[in-house]
Amino acid sequence: MRPACESCDRALPAGGEAFICSYECTWCASCVAGFTDAACPNCGGDLQRRPTRSMRA
Incomplete structure (x- = not known):
């Protein structure tokens, strides 16, 4: 998962929106x-909420 917004470089934590x-x-x-x-x-594709990632090991 990418850690930052591609436009403004805002940090995007794994559980964040x-x-x-x-x-x-x-x-x-x-x-x-x-x-x-x-x-x-970038590609004109449909944007969806990024799924969250479990913090389990």
């Missing part, structure tokens, strides 16, 4: 709010 496309481009919620049609600016 973030959005990804099918190519795993990663964005914070603030940047996604400004994207046209909530589409990935």
